[in-house]
Each structure stands twice: as C-alpha cells, then as structure tokens.
Amino acid sequence: MNLVLGIDGGGTSCRAALATLAGDIIGRGKSGPANIMTDLTGARHNIVEAARLAFVDAGKDSTMISATDAVLGLAGTNVGGYRQQLEAVLPFRRSLVESDAVIALNGALGERDGAIAIIGTGSIFMSRKGAAMQTIGGWGFMLGDLGGGARIGRDLLQEVLVAHDDIRPGSELTHAVMAHFGGDPREIVKFAAASKPADFGNFAPLVFDFAARGDSVGSRVIARAVGDVEEALDALKLEPDQILCLLGGLAALIAPQLSHRYRMMLRPPLQDALGGAVSMAARLFGAPKGGADG
Amino acid sequence: MNLVLGIDGGGTSCRAALATLAGDIIGRGKSGPANIMTDLTGARHNIVEAARLAFVDAGKDSTMISATDAVLGLAGTNVGGYRQQLEAVLPFRRSLVESDAVIALNGALGERDGAIAIIGTGSIFMSRKGAAMQTIGGWGFMLGDLGGGARIGRDLLQEVLVAHDDIRPGSELTHAVMAHFGGDPREIVKFAAASKPADFGNFAPLVFDFAARGDSVGSRVIARAVGDVEEALDALKLEPDQILCLLGGLAALIAPQLSHRYRMMLRPPLQDALGGAVSMAARLFGAPKGGADG
Known part of the structure; x- marks a missing residue:
C-alpha cells in the first residue's frame, strides 16, 4: 500500500483526503460531524465514511482502508480518554489521533517553526520551535x-x-x-x-x-x-x-x-488543516525508513 | 378576618408568616422550594403548605386561608407570564405577587426612602424615592x-x-x-x-x-x-x-x-424579606379604608 489518509473532523463535518506517500492528494471525501466527546460511535462512523468516499473519489478499492495509515485531527482530543477510545476502534492500519489545532498548525506552517492563532467561535494559540510545541x-x-x-x-x-x-x-x-x-x-x-x-x-x-x-x-x-x-x-x-x-x-x-x-x-497559511493532516501522514508513514508507529 | 400573610419564596425554600393587621407576626411556616419559573405547580403547593403551617403554628384554623390576604415575594417574577399564571391559581382572598427584591427592599427600609443591594450568588440593586422605584x-x-x-x-x-x-x-x-x-x-x-x-x-x-x-x-x-x-x-x-x-x-x-x-x-436592615412581605400585606390589606385590590 502506497497511500495515506488525512482526516479533519469537527462538530459540523468530517473531511478526508487520500494522498500518495509524497503527500499529493488524489481523492477527497466528506461526511457528517465527528465529535468524539458527544458521540464516539457516530464520530467513528463519519470518519470511516469520509475515508471511504475519498477512496471512491480516487477510483480506488475502499476495502484497502484497513491497509492504509491515517493521521486524524479532531476536536476534543485533549479531554481525557476519548482519544484512546477512538484509536482502539479505528479500522486503519496505523492511526495517529491529534487535536484539530495540531493539524491546523502543520497545515499552516508546513515544517517551519512559528505560531498559529485559531480565532473563530473559540480561540486557541500554538507555537512550534523544533520539536517543542506550546499550546495556550x-x-x-x-x-x-x-x-x-x-x-x-x-x-x-x-x-x-x-x-x-x-x-x-x-x-x-x-x-x-x-x-x-x-x-x-x-x-x-x-x-x-x-x-x-x-x-x-x-x-x-x-x-x-x-x-x-x-x-x-x-x-x-x-x-x-x-x-x-x-x-x-x-x-x-x-x-x-x-x-x-x-x-x-x-x-x-x-x-x-x-x-x-x-x-x-503575519503570513498566509501554506495549507488548511486537512492539508496539514495529509502532510503529517505522508511524513510519518511515508518515509522510506517506515515511519513511526503512532 | 383580621389576619394577613407574608410569603417569601425562593429556589431552596418557602417561608410564610401570619400576622395581625398591625403587622405583628403570630405564626410561621416553612416548606420546600417555590421556583415559579421551573415548577409552577410545585411552587403553588409549597406556598400553600407554608401558609397552612403558619396557621397551625398560630393555633388558627387553616381553612381560613381562603379568607386571608397575602403578599408574596418570589424569584422569577420579572420573567413574562409566570406571575399572572401564579396569581390565577392562588387560594388566598387577595394576592399580590412581587419580586423577591421588592419584599427585601420593604423589609430593609420599612417606609423610608433609600436603596438596597442584594449580593449573594447573584446581584440586584433597587432604590425607592416616594412612589418611584428603580431596579438595576x-x-x-x-x-x-x-x-x-x-x-x-x-x-x-x-x-x-x-x-x-x-x-x-x-x-x-x-x-x-x-x-x-x-x-x-x-x-x-x-x-x-x-x-x-x-x-x-x-x-x-x-x-x-x-x-x-x-x-x-x-x-x-x-x-x-x-x-x-x-x-x-x-x-x-x-x-x-x-x-x-x-x-x-x-x-x-x-x-x-x-x-x-x-x-x-450603610445602615442595617430593619427586617428581613419575609418581614417586608408581612409589612406590605398589613399596609396594603390592613388599612381601615380596605386597601388595594393587588
């Protein structure tokens, strides 16, 4: 298998992108909300559905989901327990569940150091300097x-x-x-x-x-x-x-x-949060040395 | 009938005092919460129960409730409709339902002009100058x-x-x-x-x-x-x-x-809120001219 999945799940919808190991997106899918705090089962369903649609969009066999690695960025991951519960029931080969802010940071900054401020209904602030991350x-x-x-x-x-x-x-x-x-x-x-x-x-x-x-x-x-x-x-x-x-x-x-x-x-972001999840997946799971295990 | 009732109802309990037309308290009763916003039927029940206990405490026949006038101070009266709904189902001869702040003001100031600040879990401020009242x-x-x-x-x-x-x-x-x-x-x-x-x-x-x-x-x-x-x-x-x-x-x-x-x-209050309700009832319903109709 030479593809990876990036997934961006939130309170209103869940988006998935299927990409090559170089990070080039070849298919996209979108489904309903993926709020792991309020509805873990529904969130899992919509995550898998968005991934399946991304395979279909790319003209690929969606049964290959179980052989594909994924990086997921989801709201609510910092509240104890939900993240581990979700990782235990995901169908992907290897899964890394991160907060929505972490994939947004990776999308905006790429591999550069710097900071993001996400200011919408709520607010969160993150910086990265080398391997060190700070969240406020x-x-x-x-x-x-x-x-x-x-x-x-x-x-x-x-x-x-x-x-x-x-x-x-x-x-x-x-x-x-x-x-x-x-x-x-x-x-x-x-x-x-x-x-x-x-x-x-x-x-x-x-x-x-x-x-x-x-x-x-x-x-x-x-x-x-x-x-x-x-x-x-x-x-x-x-x-x-x-x-x-x-x-x-x-x-x-x-x-x-x-x-x-x-x-x-201020600089414009390189990519959106979904792009950040794809880049992280390609970097983590697509590296010739085999990548980390999440 | 030459008695009046004062009633102070809140989110945790309801207190009633039976008094002479001169405002002298001769019996007291206490019952459960009287929150007219969340439970109008329960509030009515506890109001009547507190009044009944005040009659019992005074050694009086509690069936005389229907021949007795009452002033009630209750939380939630400023939210539209509840006050009128309650007044329609109360068993007293004449009922005046006021906010909890109004009876507190009458208790604290008596018939004097002045102001109160009630600062507990919440806060409310009231002043009276003659007939003019201001609430903040x-x-x-x-x-x-x-x-x-x-x-x-x-x-x-x-x-x-x-x-x-x-x-x-x-x-x-x-x-x-x-x-x-x-x-x-x-x-x-x-x-x-x-x-x-x-x-x-x-x-x-x-x-x-x-x-x-x-x-x-x-x-x-x-x-x-x-x-x-x-x-x-x-x-x-x-x-x-x-x-x-x-x-x-x-x-x-x-x-x-x-x-x-x-x-x-700053001056200490003359009476508590229940005392204020009693004084208002005596003034309003006990006057020789017959008082107001609420």
Whole structure:
C-alpha cells in the first residue's frame, strides 16, 4: 500500500483526503460531524465514511482502508480518554489521533517553526520551535476562548444590559441589539440561557462592523478581545523573525487590529488543516525508513 | 378576618408568616422550594403548605386561608407570564405577587426612602424615592449578576486557567485552586460545564480571604467585583443622606470594600424579606379604608 489518509473532523463535518506517500492528494471525501466527546460511535462512523468516499473519489478499492495509515485531527482530543477510545476502534492500519489545532498548525506552517492563532467561535494559540510545541487557551466558552467570537458576543450582550440599566452609556450598537430583541432585556436573558457558543459568536461580525465605524461600545468590546489575543500571543514568546498565521472565521477581522509587531509576523497559511493532516501522514508513514508507529 | 400573610419564596425554600393587621407576626411556616419559573405547580403547593403551617403554628384554623390576604415575594417574577399564571391559581382572598427584591427592599427600609443591594450568588440593586422605584441588574449569571458570588467564582476560575497558560502571573490563590482540581486544567473546564451559579459562588469567600491577605489575583478579582457593585450603585444616583442596606450572603464581605461615600450611607436592615412581605400585606390589606385590590 502506497497511500495515506488525512482526516479533519469537527462538530459540523468530517473531511478526508487520500494522498500518495509524497503527500499529493488524489481523492477527497466528506461526511457528517465527528465529535468524539458527544458521540464516539457516530464520530467513528463519519470518519470511516469520509475515508471511504475519498477512496471512491480516487477510483480506488475502499476495502484497502484497513491497509492504509491515517493521521486524524479532531476536536476534543485533549479531554481525557476519548482519544484512546477512538484509536482502539479505528479500522486503519496505523492511526495517529491529534487535536484539530495540531493539524491546523502543520497545515499552516508546513515544517517551519512559528505560531498559529485559531480565532473563530473559540480561540486557541500554538507555537512550534523544533520539536517543542506550546499550546495556550482552547478551554471553551465558559472560562476561556478569550478573544473568540462567542466571548465577543457574550461581552456585547452584557454591555447591552449594562447600558439598559444606565450603568454605562449605550451606543448605536447597543440600541441596535436591544431593538433586535424587541426592546425587552428579558428576551436577551432568555436568548443567553438557550444559546450555544456559536449563537453568541454570530454577533461578533456586527461588533467589528460597528467598532470600525467608531461605535464606543463596539470599540470597547473589540479592544478587549484584541487585548486578550495579544496577551496570549505574548505568552508564546515569539521572536520577531518567526511566522504567525491567523486562522479561523475571525482571522481576517482580528488581523488588522493587532499591534505592529504581530502584523509584521503575519503570513498566509501554506495549507488548511486537512492539508496539514495529509502532510503529517505522508511524513510519518511515508518515509522510506517506515515511519513511526503512532 | 383580621389576619394577613407574608410569603417569601425562593429556589431552596418557602417561608410564610401570619400576622395581625398591625403587622405583628403570630405564626410561621416553612416548606420546600417555590421556583415559579421551573415548577409552577410545585411552587403553588409549597406556598400553600407554608401558609397552612403558619396557621397551625398560630393555633388558627387553616381553612381560613381562603379568607386571608397575602403578599408574596418570589424569584422569577420579572420573567413574562409566570406571575399572572401564579396569581390565577392562588387560594388566598387577595394576592399580590412581587419580586423577591421588592419584599427585601420593604423589609430593609420599612417606609423610608433609600436603596438596597442584594449580593449573594447573584446581584440586584433597587432604590425607592416616594412612589418611584428603580431596579438595576438581576439579569442572571451568564450576562449579569455583576459583583455577585457566582461571577466572582467564574472570574477566579478564568484567572486560574490564564495563569496556567502563563498569560498572566499566578498567585497563591490560583495555585491553591489548581491543586484543588488535581493540577489538571481540564478538571476545571469539566467543573464549569457541570456547575450551577451557586457552585461557582462557593469559591467567593475563598477569594475574599486571599484578597484580604494581599494575594494579587484575589485582589484583582475582588476589585473588579467591588467596582461592578459601585458602578451599579452610582447608577441609582443616591443622595449622600439616603439609607443604603447591603443584603445577601456576601453583604458582610463587600461592605468594608466599598468607597467611603457608600460606607457612610450603610445602615442595617430593619427586617428581613419575609418581614417586608408581612409589612406590605398589613399596609396594603390592613388599612381601615380596605386597601388595594393587588
């Protein structure tokens, strides 16, 4: 067998790519969510289905799955036990299950040193220097994910209630949000009680939009988020000549707000996270010496 | 019938007091939770049971409940509909359902003008000047309750993760909390996902304790909470000669931290919330002119 699989699984879908040992992708497949924390059996099913579709897409016999090595990047791997449980039931010849951030880092940086900041609904920061990796954040909406969209949305809604109570002045943004909720603060409280992080995150682009037009509350919320991102980057202790890639749904909105120092380090990612998983698989399992055993 | 009922219902218990038209309490009763948002039928049951026990305690015939007027202070009355639904099924002759904060204000201030700040797991602020009442806060753990114990606990746990990631320096307090969770930040994330506001609030006394001993993170968290309380008090626009009562489980810990201006206004409450409900009932239903109809 001279092929490898890269797999990128998340809460909404699972993507697989079949590639040569040189890392050239020859087939792709996509299936449903692969959340190993909430549904391990369903995640396994969708991982295998995406891999099967990648074989079909490449015109290859999908029964060869059991003879193929795979690198998987999945959300939730840092919570104890799930990763080992999944590795035990995967049908591939050899499997390496990593976090979604690790394959994103490998995709963005290739084999270079540097750092990534993934800023979407949540936030996580990673750096690599040789074999040394450092991860910051990624602790989720309630206590972490600082600078991410969900925290921006939550911060906004808190500011709307604070303005409603005349504790601090409101702005066009808080008035617009209050109008969106029919002028009733209790509707905001009900929304918050029923919402997932992504629902809060849906407000983030609006906040950037108002902040760009000088809205006082919007500017305060964004300044706080950007400050949180910068503090996390500071903790990575990057050298000025290092590469920094901003990834995730808010990357393009956060990037122009960063301080000069970090803007100078920004480079576009080489590949996406799936490409990172493929590259890792080719490097790990395709090397002439036989590669590692995961 | 020359008796009135005051009732104080909350998430853990319901208390009733039977009183003369002059407001003198002659019997008391206590039953289970009266949370009208989560269990209206159960709340009605416990309200009636507490009232019945108050009649028994006073040596009175409890079938007289249907001939007795009542003032009830209950959590959750500001969320649309529950209050009207409850009033429709109560067995008293006339019923006035108010928020728990309104009866607390009447208990603390009597008939005087002034303000209260209830700071326990959550936070809410109210002032009265003649017939005019103003309420600030009370929007719950996710977006409000600033300065309350649950927000203090949540803020602490966020600081512990931030210190774990070396984003900001830790302290004896963050080390103690991390040790409490076995040194594993994922245990903190799991705790947060499974916890109710009161669980977060359980950390608040610890934060005050460390802050009093000069702990840097503890002091920062408490300073933020006290700042939030002061901002809310500022929004009530109190005059220097007005009375301010601090109520709730954290009142004694917050009071010494307030600025001189507010410390000078502090007075002990005249009565607790149940006493406030009784006074309101006596005033409203016991007046010779027959009182209001609720």
